[in-house]
């Protein structure tokens with residue numbers, strides 16, 4: 647089965663999990679790269695606001711065509727009880743090309759239930 651791990655990571659946690667999965671499955675990997683600056687306290691606040699309001703962002707071009715994979719494993723950090731804005735944007739722009747999809751998320755707390763909110 648041809649598999650692609652796709653992830654967004656602001657501070658490295660989701661990247662580490664994505665790379666573990668990639669190593670275990672020996673598959674391709676794609677990092678979602680946001681053009682919006684999200685570092686520092688202001689970036690944190692903007693990110694929380696963007697996620698909870700369901701905003702989209704502008705991503706850098708992707709390098710792997712999701713249509714050529716049997717399975718996509720998409721990873722996101724939890725932002726304000728929602729999927730992160732860059733991961734939401736990736737899904738929004740590419741979902742018609744998905745075959746099977748699995749998701750994972752990382753979070754600072756225990757409340758993962760809302761990650762499915764888009």
Ligand SMILES: Cc1cc2nc3c(=O)[nH]c(=O)nc-3n(C[C@H](O)[C@H](O)[C@H](O)COP(=O)(O)O)c2cc1C
Pocket residue numbers: 654655656657658659660661690691693694695722723724725726727728752753754755756757
């Ligand atoms: C804007 C923002 C909002 C967050 N909101 C939540 C939250 O609602 N619940 C939670 O458990 N963690 C929350 N976190 C913590 C991140 O989900 C957690 O640290 C995650 O592992 C970060 O992943 P990354 O290092 O790949 O960016 C938030 C982090 C950010 C930056």
